[in-house]
Each structure stands twice: as C-alpha cells, then as structure tokens.
Amino acid sequence: xxxxxxxxxxxxxxxxxxxxxxxxxxxxxxxxxxxxxxxxxxxxxxxxxxxxxxxxxxxxxxxxxxxxxxxxxxxxxxxxxxxxxxxxxxxxxxxxxxxxxxxxxxxxxxxxxxxxxxxxxxxxxxxxxxxxxxxxxxxxxxxxxxxxxxxxxxxxxxxxxxxxxxxxxxxxxxxxxxxxxxxxxxxxxxxxxxxxxxxxxxxxxxxxxxxxxxxxxxxxxxxxxxxxxxxxxxxxxxxxxxxxxxxxxxxxxxxxxxxxxxxxxxxxxxxxxxxxxxxxxxxxxxxxxxxxxxxxxxxxxxxxxxxxxxxxxxxxxxxxxxxxxxxxxxxxxxxxxxxxxxxxxxxxxxxxxxxxxxxxxxxxxxxxxxxxxxxxxxxxxxxxxxxxxxxxxxxxxxxxxxxxxxxxxxxxxxxxxxxxxxxxxxxxxxxxxxxxxxxxxxxxxxxxxxxxxxx
Numbered sequence: 001x002x003x004x005x006x007x008x009x010x011x012x013x014x015x016x017x018x019x020x021x022x023x024x025x026x027x028x029x030x031x032x033x034x035x036x037x038x039x040x041x042x043x044x045x046x047x048x049x050x051x052x053x054x055x056x057x058x059x060x061x062x063x064x065x066x067x068x069x070x071x072x073x074x075x076x077x078x079x080x081x082x083x084x085x086x087x088x089x090x091x092x093x094x095x096x097x098x099x100x101x102x103x104x105x106x107x108x109x110x111x112x113x114x115x116x117x118x119x120x121x122x123x124x125x126x127x128x129x130x131x132x133x134x135x136x137x138x139x140x141x142x143x144x145x146x147x148x149x150x151x152x153x154x155x156x157x158x159x160x161x162x163x164x165x166x167x168x169x170x171x172x173x174x175x176x177x178x179x180x181x182x183x184x185x186x187x188x189x190x191x192x193x194x195x196x197x198x199x200x201x202x203x204x205x206x207x208x209x210x211x212x213x214x215x216x217x218x219x220x221x222x223x224x225x226x227x228x229x230x231x232x233x234x235x236x237x238x239x240x241x242x243x244x245x246x247x248x249x250x251x252x253x254x255x256x257x258x259x260x261x262x263x264x265x266x267x268x269x270x271x272x273x274x275x276x277x278x279x280x281x282x283x284x285x286x287x288x289x290x291x292x293x294x295x296x297x298x299x300x301x302x303x304x305x306x307x308x309x310x311x312x313x314x315x316x317x318x319x320x321x322x323x324x325x326x327x328x329x330x331x332x333x334x335x336x337x338x339x340x341x342x343x344x345x346x347x348x349x350x351x352x353x354x355x356x357x358x359x360x361x362x363x364x365x366x367x368x369x370x371x372x373x374x375x376x377x378x379x380x381x382x383x384x385x386x387x388x389x390x391x392x393x394x395x396x397x398x399x400x401x402x403x404x405x406x407x408x409x410x411x412x413x414x415x416x417x418x419x420x421x422x423x424x425x426x427x428x429x430x431x432x433x434x435x436x437x438x439x440x441x442x443x444x445x446x447x448x449x450x451x452x453x454x455x
Contacts, residue, residue, distance in 0.1 A: 002028045003118055004046065008038035008065065009053040009080070014103075018051060018110070025111060035065035042073050043223060044268040046232040049117050051110075052097075054081040054088060063095065070096035072223065076117035080105065125190070140176055141324045142317030146309040150177070157304050158184035165241075165301045166279040168308030170428040171357025174279040175455050177308055178237045181277060190234035192277075193227050198240035198430075199445050205248050207264050210255075216265020228261060232272040241301070242282035242293060253297045276301065311355040315348045321356065322347065325363045334367045342377035350384060354428045361420055361453060416451045419444070423453060430454075 005027050007018050015031040022029040030047070032038045035056055041047065050069060054062035062079060069077055079092045082103035089100040098120065099113045140151060157164055158181045166174045175194075182192040200208050207217075211226030227236060238244075244252070255261045260271045278301050287293035311318075322339055330336050339347075352358050366375050366383060419437070426432045434444040448454045 002026055003048040004028045004030060005049050005051060005114065006038060006041055006047045007031045007051045008033075008035060008056070008062070009051070010034065010057045011053075014053070014080075014105070018105070021107060021110065022114075027114070035060035035062065038065065039068060040268070042069065042075075044270050046229065046272070047073070047075055048121070049075060049114060050077045051114075052077055052079055054079055054092070055083060063092065066092065066095050066097060076121050078113050078117055122189070140173060140180060141320050142314055143320065144314040144317045146314050147317060150306070150308065151180075153304075153306055154180050155184065157181065157306075159186060161186075161275055163276045163301060163303040164278070164306055165284075165298075165304070166277065166306045166308060167284075168279075168281065169310055169355055170281050171355035172308040172310060173356050174281070174308050175237075175239060177306060178239075178277045178279060182235050182237075185235065185275075187234040187275065192235045192237055193231035194237045194239065195227050196239045196445075198243035199442060201442060202245055202248070205244070206251065209248075209252070210261050210263055211266075212264035213266040216263075220265070223263075226261075226263065228255065228272055228274060229263075229270060231274045233274075235275045235277060238276065238278045240280060241278040242280035242284055242287055246292070246294065249294045249297050253294060253300060256297075256300055311352040311359060318348045318359070319344050321359060322363060325360050326367065329364055329367050334364075335373075337367050337370060337372075338374045339380075340374055340376050343375050343380045346377040346380045346384070354424060357428060357454065358424060361424070365417075365420070415447075416453070419447060419451065420453050423448065428454075 005022050007015055007022075007029060009015055009018070009031075010033050012033070015033065019029040019031055030041055030045070032041055035052075036059070038050070038052070042050075052062050052065060052069075056062055056065075062081075066077055066079065069075070076098040077096065078099045078101060079089075079097045080101050080103060081088065092100050098117045101109055101113055140147060140154075154177060164178075164181060166177050168174045168177075178194075179192070182188060195208065197205070207220075207224070207226070209226050209228055211224050211229050212220050214220060214223045256276060259273060260269050262269055282293075284293050284298050284302075288295045288298060322344065326336065326339075347359070354361075362383065366379065369383070370379055372379075419433075422433050422437055423430070426436065430445055430448070431441055434441040437444065439447075445454075
C-alpha cells in the first residue's frame with residue numbers, strides 16, 4: 001500500500017504542484033487548504049506524513065496545527081514556509097516538526113525530507129516491535145504429525161491476504177498460531193493489533209474496536225482511534241470471537257464487509273484495509289444452532305479454518321515442550337531444573353485437560369517448589385495428584401505453606417498459586433472460576449494476565 005501524505009497549504013498552486021510530484025513518486029496525496037480541514041482528515045483517515053505550511057490564511061496557523069497534530073497523532077510533520085527564518089525553524093523543531101523546508105520548494109529536497117521522515121517513523125515502529133517482540137517470541141514447539149501439519153497450514157496461508165478462523169480448546173495455543181501467521185505474513189513489519197473480545201465489557205467494546213470522539217460519552221475526554229483504525233494496512237486479531245454479543249456481531253459484520261465505519265459519537269466514515277484473524281474455543285456451528293452466533297458472520301470469517309490440536313493428541317511433543325518451557329522460566333530468573341526420563345514419562349501419561357497452558361503452569365510450579373536440581377517422577381506424581389501445592393524438599397518431605405520473603409511477597413505468592421489451582425480445577429474456565437472465588441470475570445482475567453497464568 002502506497003504511503004499517504006497529507007498536504008496542508010492555502011496556495012492552490014502549491015497543492016497542485018506537490019500533489020503531482022508525490023503522485024509521480026508513487027505516494028498517495030490528500031490536499032486541504034486549511035488546518036481545520038487537515039485535522040478532520042487526520043481524524044478520519046490513516047495518514048503517514050504531513051506537509052504543513054506555517055502561514056495559513058484561515059483561523060488556525062501552521063504552528064498551532066503542529067502542536068495539535070503532535071499531541072493527537074504519532075506521525076512525522078514537515079513544515080514548509082515562504083517566509084522562513086532561523087527562529088521559526090527552531091520553534092517548529094521544538095514543537096516536534098521533523099524537518100523545515102523553505103519555499104520555493106526544491107523537488108529533490110521535498111522528496112528527500114519525506115523519505116527520511118517515513119524512514120524515521122518506520123524505524124521508531126520497528127524499535128517498538130523489537131522491544132515488544134524479543135522478550136516474547138513464542139513459537140509452536142513440537143515435531144508430532146499434527147503439529148507438523150499445523151505448521152504447514154500456517155506456512156501456506158500466512159503470505160496471502162486470506163482471513164483465518166483459528167479454533168481450538170483452552171490453552172492449545174491459538175494465539176501462538178495467530179502470531180506465527182503474522183510473523184510469516186507480508187504485514188510482519190507492522191504490529192498485529194490484538195483484541196480479546198471476552199475481556200472487554202459489552203458497553204465498551206464498540207469504543208475499543210471503532211474508537212470514539214471527544215465527549216461522545218462520560219469519560220471520553222479525548223478522541224481515540226479504535227483497533228480497526230490502528231490495524232489499517234495490517235492484521236487485526238480478534239481472540240475469543242465466540243464470546244462477542246449478537247449486537248456487536250452485527251456491527252462487526254457490516255464493517256468486515258465494507259471495510260469502513262464511524263467512531264462512537266462521530267459521523268465521519270473511516271475507510272480501512274484490514275486482514276482479520278479470529279480465534280475461539282467454541283464450536284461456532286453449534287453456537288449458530290443455539291442462536292448465539294450469526295451464520296453470516298461465521299461464513300465471512302471462516303475463509304481458511306485452522307484447528308489447533310489438543311495436547312493429549314500430541315503427547316510425543318511433551319519432551320520438547322518441557323525443554324522450551326524450562327528455558328523460558330530460566331530467562332525469567334528461575335533456576336534451571338532437569339527432568340529425569342521417568343519424570344517426562346509421567347508427564348506424558350497425563351491427559352492435560354488444560355492443554356499446553358496447564359503444562360506450562362505445572363512446569364513453573366515444579367521449578368519453584370522443587371528444591372532439588374533434578375525433578376523425578378515421584379515429585380511430578382505428588383504435584384499431579386489432587387493439585388498438590390506444597391514445597392518438595394530435598395528429602396522428599398512436603399510443606400503445605402508458601403512462606404517466602406515478607407508478608408506482601410508471601411500474600412502475592414499465595415494469591416498466584418491459589419488462582420492457578422482454582423483455574424486448573426475448573427479446566428481453565430475463567431467464568432466458572434470467577435464465580436467460585438467471588439471476583440468479577442474481568443477483574444479475575446486481569447489478575448491472571450498480571451500473574452502470567454494466561455496469555
């Protein structure tokens with residue numbers, strides 16, 4: 001997709017000249033003759049860079065517009081002026097301008113400035129991605145037949161623009177599949193925008209997905225871009241799509257079909273180009289029969305279906321999974337623990353109703369609670385039986401308390417282990433667990449995320 005450049009200048013000849021130059025260079029140009037109209041464009045469309053004249057003949061000058069743009073939008077702004085001085089150039093730079101160019105405009109200078117501005121913006125974005133991604137680049141681990149087939153599916157669909165519906169039980173790794181598709185896609189240089197449909201309250205999901213205008217509801221002190229807007233030109237991942245209400249499903253369907261929408265409280269139509277990946281642990285065809293999911297939305301999303309296998313169907317992957325999970329724990333600061341062959345065998349004999357997520361939590365529990373450098377089948381068996389939570393000492397004895405550090409640390413350790421155990425007992429059903437422990441589902445979900453019990 002060509003980069004979109006917004007030109008704000010009150011001289012029609014400048015607009016026509018710059019627009020022609022940019023079009024010849026393969027950019028997509030949008031022209032406005034006032035700062036007010038330019039800000040409207042920025043609020044309704046994704047713009048990659050702004051060319052802004054300092055001296056405008058309307059109510060708002062370029063410097064004021066620059067301040068507003070830098071406050072609301074994370075894009076480079078190049079100032080242009082026919083009356084440039086060192087003072088105005090310094091002032092513009094201090095206010096956040098990327099560059100300052102004097103009229104009459106030089107073809108070479110303007111293209112070089114735009115190229116540098118776009119490159120700088122891309123480097124900033126890549127830097128953010130690197131910081132986010134280096135610490136968390138989980139991959140699909142395993143070489144079983146079903147995982148090999150799954151990786152092949154991902155390899156085939158990732159480079160295309162096809163929409164994908166990822167289905168699988170709790171903890172099987174649906175999010176990993178989405179991340180793998182993103183990494184191998186043509187949009188890998190851009191972030192994948194993720195939305196957990198189950199974690200957002202019904203009354204806020206419209207604002208989260210489509211954005212809102214300032215003053216559109218109580219607490220909306222500023223305008224906000226929605227997830228669809230942020231994902232323009234890239235990938236939007238809608239996790240737990242089966243938990244979305246019928247009302248929101250209807251609105252999503254229209255937007256998915258037309259690729260345009262209005263923000264909450266707004267009347268401007270925003271056009272986007274978004275590739276959508278979705279995931280659910282529910283059987284959507286059964287949900288359609290029960291009247292909980294729209295059939296037309298299902299067929300729109302289900303372009304390429306991918307089924308993520310249960311862990312019980314790939315138990316031969318457990319040795320590699322244990323090795324990978326243990327390495328991740330070491331990177332988080334835990335001491336490395338070696339699993340004996342009989343310990344691995346015991347793990348492979350378990351059915352793992354919570355799938356890989358349950359295995360991950362269980363390995364972390366063993367790494368924390370077992371004091372020996374080697375973990376045996378006896379220790380694995382003790383923890384597997386009745387959700388054992390005590391510390392296993394070197395002599396094999398068990399302690400039923402979680403004493404560690406000061407009171408605050410001990411309470412945090414207990415809360416994390418308590419919630420982990422409750423979630424395991426309820427087969428990773430967050431709603432059921434929330435009811436049992438007396439917490440709101442959204443509050444429990446945040447705690448589980450904070451403790452890294454769930455992704």
